[in-house]
Structures are given as C-alpha cells and as structure tokens.
Amino acid sequence: MKRQIYLSLIFSMLIVFGFSQSQRMVLLEHFTQASCGPCATYNPQINSLLASNPDKITAIMYHTSWPGYDPMYNHNTVENAARTSYYSVSSVPNSVLDGNIYNGHPNGWNISTVNNRYAVPSPCDISIYHALSADENEFLVWVMIEATEDMPAGLKMHLAAIEKEITFSSPPGSNGETEFFNVMKKMLPNQTGLVLPAIPAGEYIILEYSWEHSNVYDVDQLAAVGFVQNNDTKEVMQAAMSSDEPFDPPYNVDADIMTVSNISQTYCNGYIEPVITIRNNGEAPLTSLDISYTINGGDPVTYNWTGNLGFLEKDIIEMTGSEFTVMDVNTLEVTGASPNGQNDDYMTNNVRTIEIEQAPSVTSPVSLVLKLDNHPEETSWEVKDSQGNVLYEGGDYTTAGQILVEQFQVEDEDCYTFYIYDEGGDGLTEGGSYKLGYSGNIIFAEGTGFGVKDEAQFSINYTGISENDFASDLHVYPVPVEKEVNLSFNLLRNSEVKYSVINPTGEKLFETEHGMQSPGEKIFTINLEEFSPGVYYVILETGTKQTIRKIVLVK
Known part of the structure; x- marks a missing residue:
C-alpha cells in the first residue's frame, strides 16, 4: 500500500513564527425540529443571543427526525442523525456547547456560559473562505488551521455547509416557525470529518473542500462553520464561521x-x-x-x-x-x-x-467486496491484465448502499490491475467502500474517498503461496437454492466456526456459532424457508479467516 x-x-503545511495563544470562538450545536412546540419558544432566544455576539459564538442547527415533519431533516437524514446520535440527543430542543461543556435543554445555558468558555484560550486559529463555482453549482471552501500550541495527531476537522437563513411563507412544520437559521445542509466531506496530523505550534495547514450542492433554498445564503474536535472527549478546540473574502496568504x-x-x-x-x-x-x-x-x-x-x-x-x-x-x-x-x-x-x-x-502474489479467485454510496450511478470498475485487456468490469449501478461481491478467476501468472472510478470525483463516500482480498479474508487493497480513480495491482504467482491455514474449499450447494443451503469445507485445524447470511445491502439476517471444531470435513445446513427469493451472501468465519459466497434463492 x-x-x-x-x-x-488537499492541504499543505506551513510555518509561521511569533505565535501566541488563540482567542476561542465558542460553538453551539443546536438540535431542533420544525414540528417541535418547545423549539418555537426557545429558538428565538437563541437566535437573538447569536446575533448579538457574533465575535464570541457561532452555531450549527441540526434538524431531527422527530417529533413530526421537517423538510430540513429530510434534506440530509444521514448526517443530521449522525450528529444527533454522537451527542446522544433524545429530545428537542437540545443545545451542545463546545462538544462537552454543556449538553441539554437550552434553559440550562446563557451568555454567562458562553463568556466563561470564551475566556478559555484555544490551541489554534481557524480561518475559512467560501465561494461558489463560476456556474454556481459547486460550493467551495478553504480552511486554514494555525496551531498556537502543539496539537496532537488524531484530532478531527469537521466542516458544515449551512444555509444562514431560510424563510418560509407558511410554516413547514406544525410549530408555527417560518424562519430558520444556520441550518446544516451537508457535512464535508461527511459526518465523520477528517483526521488531522500532528500540528506543532507555529505551523498551519490548508484544507480544501467542494460540494455539488443540493436541497438549498438560496445559494446566496450558503456559508460554512468549521471546528476542530477531540473525538475521545468530544471537546471542541476551536470553531469559526466562513467569510466570502479570502484569508491572507x-x-x-x-x-x-x-x-x-x-x-x-x-x-x-x-x-x-x-x-x-x-x-x-x-x-x-x-x-x-x-x-x-x-x-x-x-x-x-x-x-x-x-x-x-x-x-x-x-x-x-x-x-x-x-x-x-x-x-x-x-x-x-x-x-x-x-x-x-x-x-x-x-x-x-x-x-x-x-x-x-510491492504488489502481493495472491491466489485465485480474487474477491471484490463493494459497498455503493448514495450515488451508485457514479461508480464503475474493471480488472485488466498486463496487456491492457479488460477481464472483468462492473457499473451502471442503481441501488444506494448495496453490497456487491464479485470474484475474479485469474489463473495465468501475470500482473493484474484493478481500477475503480467515480464520476462525481469524490470516490466512495457516505459509508461506501471497496476491498480486494483472497484466501478468505486477506485484504490487500481498500479505499473510500479516493477522488476520481483508485487502483491496485496484484500478481498471480504460485511459487511460495500458502493455503488458508484454517479451512479450504468452501462449497455452497445446491445452485440455485430452493429451501436449504449446505456449507461444505475442510477444516485444517482446531478452529472456532461461525457463519451468517446477509442481504445485498449488508443487513445481517442470520448468524450462528458452532464453537471450537476439530479438523476434518464439515457440512452445515442453513434453512432459508422464511427468506424471500433473491440474492444473498453466506459468510463463513473460521479462526481469523472469513470466506464469502453468493447464493441465489428461488421458490
């Protein structure tokens, strides 16, 4: 690898001198909903506090799935839900200040809470510049983080594209609110953020993001709020609101x-x-x-x-x-x-x-496990030999989140290349991923947000290649399956045995453990009578190895 x-x-590291402690910008992450009655009571007070103290506190508003209808939640269900879960929010309205300073009902904090936190120095400065592309279809953001104290590796950079103000002619939910502020539209690149390297005091990095925006009411209201967070403690180290003016070079x-x-x-x-x-x-x-x-x-x-x-x-x-x-x-x-x-x-x-x-020497077949993201139509792949001949290929996918398992039978001793492409230019995001492996679960290449293209080479060379030291020759039969599927394999040594069945979206539908098994030929049967006809995958785990087989159930 x-x-x-x-x-x-997409960033560079630079050095500056004469650094000192940084003034903190407090971050409010507020959870609300357009059909939440109490939210309509407390949100105006919060919005007034924010408007009166723009140099002390900035905010991101996440919209939850409950208690009723909210189009702003529906515009980004995954990332709204992810931040809600991250802070274990179970009711709205709910305010979170700087990650772990306060988490609860908005009646439990006020400007004094903000002032106390504002007085605590931050280890870094953040500057953010945003712009629209020439055709206004992409939202572009640059973030500069300058460390004024040593910052350890592993901190997370989160960036939220927000719509600063949304005004409806009539309430979109049932609580009467028509004005909504700092509404989260997209977490960039996603809800997990970016892991930062160690940044010594006096150095800084520049990060760059782009988003082909959607579900935006008014592009002129787009902005970004960025923050550095310790994922272990949830403490937000620093935050900033973007400007449409570039920061200084x-x-x-x-x-x-x-x-x-x-x-x-x-x-x-x-x-x-x-x-x-x-x-x-x-x-x-x-x-x-x-x-x-x-x-x-x-x-x-x-x-x-x-x-x-x-x-x-x-x-x-x-x-x-x-x-x-x-x-x-x-x-x-x-x-x-x-x-x-x-x-x-x-x-x-x-x-x-x-x-x-150096590329690994592997045994055939080589397996591809591909989990599609929310834009399956953008993903395609191919396998070529050393002469450029396409041996296997895939694409034209339509189901978001689908898990696909493909196997490549490549018997000739040669150097092969796997290519995966993304027309959107951001790779596999929003939970999408791919893995290449052999001999059960030996993974030799994998990727997620790789951009436009990723590739990995592997060779077939039978000299010096050992077999799976737990089990060999997994067979599933009959083909197709009508009622029961049999798993037949040779266990090479004492091993824990477990197997499961998943559907193409990755949902585990069945699992059983057989504990420690002695060496020898093994046959296990899975009853699929209650399963609907379709494609499924059987996963056999023996020791530390994992083998996947595709089955088709017909009735």
Whole structure:
C-alpha cells in the first residue's frame, strides 16, 4: 500500500513564527425540529443571543427526525442523525456547547456560559473562505488551521455547509416557525470529518473542500462553520464561521506540491505515470515551477511548468511515465523548485514523498467486496491484465448502499490491475467502500474517498503461496437454492466456526456459532424457508479467516 510521508489530503503545511495563544470562538450545536412546540419558544432566544455576539459564538442547527415533519431533516437524514446520535440527543430542543461543556435543554445555558468558555484560550486559529463555482453549482471552501500550541495527531476537522437563513411563507412544520437559521445542509466531506496530523505550534495547514450542492433554498445564503474536535472527549478546540473574502496568504512566494495521484496502491508492473497537482499558496501570482520526480532514486523525470495561478488556484500536470525495478518498498519523490525563478519563501511543501509497496502474489479467485454510496450511478470498475485487456468490469449501478461481491478467476501468472472510478470525483463516500482480498479474508487493497480513480495491482504467482491455514474449499450447494443451503469445507485445524447470511445491502439476517471444531470435513445446513427469493451472501468465519459466497434463492 502507498503511504504519503507528507499528508496529501488537499492541504499543505506551513510555518509561521511569533505565535501566541488563540482567542476561542465558542460553538453551539443546536438540535431542533420544525414540528417541535418547545423549539418555537426557545429558538428565538437563541437566535437573538447569536446575533448579538457574533465575535464570541457561532452555531450549527441540526434538524431531527422527530417529533413530526421537517423538510430540513429530510434534506440530509444521514448526517443530521449522525450528529444527533454522537451527542446522544433524545429530545428537542437540545443545545451542545463546545462538544462537552454543556449538553441539554437550552434553559440550562446563557451568555454567562458562553463568556466563561470564551475566556478559555484555544490551541489554534481557524480561518475559512467560501465561494461558489463560476456556474454556481459547486460550493467551495478553504480552511486554514494555525496551531498556537502543539496539537496532537488524531484530532478531527469537521466542516458544515449551512444555509444562514431560510424563510418560509407558511410554516413547514406544525410549530408555527417560518424562519430558520444556520441550518446544516451537508457535512464535508461527511459526518465523520477528517483526521488531522500532528500540528506543532507555529505551523498551519490548508484544507480544501467542494460540494455539488443540493436541497438549498438560496445559494446566496450558503456559508460554512468549521471546528476542530477531540473525538475521545468530544471537546471542541476551536470553531469559526466562513467569510466570502479570502484569508491572507501566509507568504509572498509559495508553491505547493499539493497532491500526487494516478498512483497504484501496490505495484508489480514496474511503470509509474504520476499526475501532480500544484497550488499557489503565495500572494504573488505563480508563473513558473520546475517539477520533477524520481522513483527509487532513479533518473529524474522533469517538467518545466508555466502558467498564471492566483492565491489558492491550482493546476494539474500529467507527468511522463517512467519504468522502474519493483522493490519491496518503492519510494516516489516529487519536487517543485524555483517558483517564478526564485527561492520559495516556504520550502516544506515543495517535496512530497510516497512509499508504495510491492504488489502481493495472491491466489485465485480474487474477491471484490463493494459497498455503493448514495450515488451508485457514479461508480464503475474493471480488472485488466498486463496487456491492457479488460477481464472483468462492473457499473451502471442503481441501488444506494448495496453490497456487491464479485470474484475474479485469474489463473495465468501475470500482473493484474484493478481500477475503480467515480464520476462525481469524490470516490466512495457516505459509508461506501471497496476491498480486494483472497484466501478468505486477506485484504490487500481498500479505499473510500479516493477522488476520481483508485487502483491496485496484484500478481498471480504460485511459487511460495500458502493455503488458508484454517479451512479450504468452501462449497455452497445446491445452485440455485430452493429451501436449504449446505456449507461444505475442510477444516485444517482446531478452529472456532461461525457463519451468517446477509442481504445485498449488508443487513445481517442470520448468524450462528458452532464453537471450537476439530479438523476434518464439515457440512452445515442453513434453512432459508422464511427468506424471500433473491440474492444473498453466506459468510463463513473460521479462526481469523472469513470466506464469502453468493447464493441465489428461488421458490
């Protein structure tokens, strides 16, 4: 698998000097509902407090599924529900201040609570800039986090796209409210947020987000609220509201090797063709940059880029490919030098190093477990051999959240490449994922929010490959299944045995454990009489191994 030494998740790390403690911005996460009677009583008081203290407190309003109808909940059920569950909110209205400072009915806090929290210094500053794309179809956000104290790795950056004010001509729910403020429309990139690296005092990072917005009443009311949170304690370390004015560039001349893509998770074919995204983090327009890369210390491949990038603007460069001898761990180093023909004011983001492992030698069949996200029509995939021939492919999916299991019978000793594509450009989000494995549950590649494309190579080489050391030769029969399905396999040593049945959406419908079993041939039977006709998956767990088989039930 590849590992980027400098985190490549669309940000760069910069250094500033003369740092001090940061003034805190308090965050209110308020849970409400358009058909909640008490909400109509307390929300105006909260909105008044927020309007009177914009320099002390900012807010995100989440709308719950109860007690009645609320279109703002319906616009994003998953992420509203996720934050509701995160704070164990069971009634509305409910206010949460800075994650763990207060959680309860809004009559339990006031401006004194805010002032007390406001007086506690924060370990960082956050600046947020938002804009709409030229066609106004995308909401774009840039976030700069500057550490004024050492910040440990593992903190979460959460960003909520909000609609600052929504006004209805008549109440959308049953409580009489017609005005709603700071309504959460989308968590970016999703409800789980982004895991931050360690940020030493005096350094800062720039994060970049985009959202093809939907269910927005007025795009001119879009803004963003961002916050850094300790997921273990739930404490919010700092928060900020976005502005439609860019924050100040940190340096005058600063070219950033932002991301390196078109890189396989593993390699066996010895050919690399990276795609490099550069960004101008400086105040001066970026007009030239010498870009080069090496693989395993070989001869550099160079490209003398020219253009005209303003602050935070980007360009994508498709580099010439290079052959290399595949090693156990392969080191790709990408460098940008001499921006505008001069020294870079900040050198840390000029080099990006990626370590890529040699592709595994696997046994056939290779299994793909694909869980589709909320946009299944955007996902497709294919498997190619070393000559570029397409051996397997999939796409044209229509069911959100569906779990698909595919198997690739690849018997020739060769180097194969699995490609997965996302037309939306954000990979598999909202719970979507893919995994590639063999011999039951040996996973050698996986991914979620990979962007436009992800890939992984694997080879079939029978020399030195061992069998599953728990069980072998799982067979399910009859095919198709009408009433009962039999699981037949050879247990190679004493092992715990468990099996289950799931449907294509991943819901577990049946599970049983048989405890410790002795070695030998085993046959277990599952009665499916109460199941509806359709496709299901049987999962056999033996020891630490897992094997999946697809079955079709007919009646």
